[in-house]
Amino acid sequence: MWKRIRSLPLLWTVVGAAIVLAPSFTRGVGYRTGYFLQLYSLLPIWIAAALSLTMITGYIGEVSLGQGALMGVAAYVSAVLSTRGVPIVISVIAALVMAVIGAMILGFPTLRIRGPYFVVSSMAFNGMFYELALNWLPVTGGPSGISNVPSYALVPFIGQYVPWVVAAICMLAVWYIGQTRLGKSMMAVREDEMAAGAIGLRVAFLKSIAFLISGLVAGLAGVSLVHFVGFVSPEFYSINQSLLLLTMVLLGGARRVEGAVVGCLLMFIVQEVLRPFAEVQLLCYGVVMLLVVQFFPRGLVSLFERQSSQ
């Protein structure tokens, strides 16, 4: 046991310590503390959201622009229920169930169509969700959304770590699946659907499982977000968020868990740097995306992959 702990890479220890200690440091600095703490807790939420796309784009090989809507389904369900007196535990469970159901609906077309056709259908899914959130006034509150959602953000000490725990669970789960026969079977489907079927892999079943897990992960991200910021509005879960998630995942590398983490981190930095220039933000995402796809089609983490695995 001790040997295993000792053999943990130094990097992880440093990263772990930095994550745990960061809030105290920003507090000590005393400069825009609240803002930094907010970023600190939002980063893991977006990491979890990006991991939901790793399952689909990285493992099963479909590009989805509907992940924002999956987060949104979970966020709205939990917001609606918890503001109407339902205990948070139950509202969160209901939210996750609905996110999974949403993911199955999102993924259903992939049993028939692939590639660009699915991209379009996933965009449509996100669009439908957005319109529903915007127009179903009695339930969703329309454009102004729902506020006063119970929040854990201000729970002393524990609050700021909740998103990190959620992200860690998602990272471990997605990484672990990628190591198993289940994950490798999904990758086989990504590489060649026909050959996967011909060796006895149930393509439709594997796709459904991938979307199910993706829905669960996106749902976790969604409830972490809504119960952190304490309100929900349609803009949070529009197609733009789905695009941002895709940019993160492609930037870092869709096929590896580290890719989602690196991509999120970089996009967070880019976003902060570009914050004064909101108009050019989307343009910059586009340029970043083009450069990555052109020069590092497997994302930035591919630069660090061992040559022997080539």
Place this chain on the structure above:
Amino acid sequence: MSAKGEWTLAVSGVSKRYGGVTAVDGVDISIQPGEIVALIGPNGAGKTTLFNIISGIVRPDRGELYLQGKRVTGLPSWKMAELGVGRTFQNIRLFADLTILENVALARKGTPFSRLRLEDVKDVLSRTGLVDLARQRTGALPYGLRRKVELARALAGQPKLILLDEPTAGMNNAEAGDLVSAVRDLAQGGISVLLIEHSMKVAMGAAHRVVVMSLGKKLVEGTADAIRKDPNVIQAYLGERRAGSINAR
């Protein structure tokens, strides 16, 4: 191995149309355990479509398939694989980003949360001489090796019937010879082999029986010698003028 005289595969009156083209038109083929049957015919004869029908990738419009006496018409490809139909593809379809080990091990049954271990498929890998390369990604392998991996992957599913779509394409004579003896070994072990082959030498040399297809129909079937002398075959396959060359190739 099944009882003597029982067919591993029986295809009866199978047809498949694509728009106005009848790719396969009322074909019957049966293969016994341990038998090697070569499927030959000019391009567009429907050989690959027939393979796709037998492996469950394409659903036939008419006709029936029986595997060891059990009706299997219209079953999906994963089910056909599970029932013991393994195959390779004309243009090699490996999982390029996965290793040789992963490619081969995925074809063998296992629990979803297990890892793919070398021990599980060592038998197939050592038989095909791939053990030392097991951790290599298949996308970067040379052509000949990729063919080998595809064969190993098909064998890992422990098939009763194996379909080989032009297994010697791109191989030199020595490699083709090795493949022929490998195929014979499989048949000796009771596996039925159906192969599409463009090299007459391989088809005639390896197969117990040859089936000739042309324009979706089964033209004739018989032993290599009978086929070689059949005037219909010579005409359909090579054209009358070049009839003399069939023995030369």
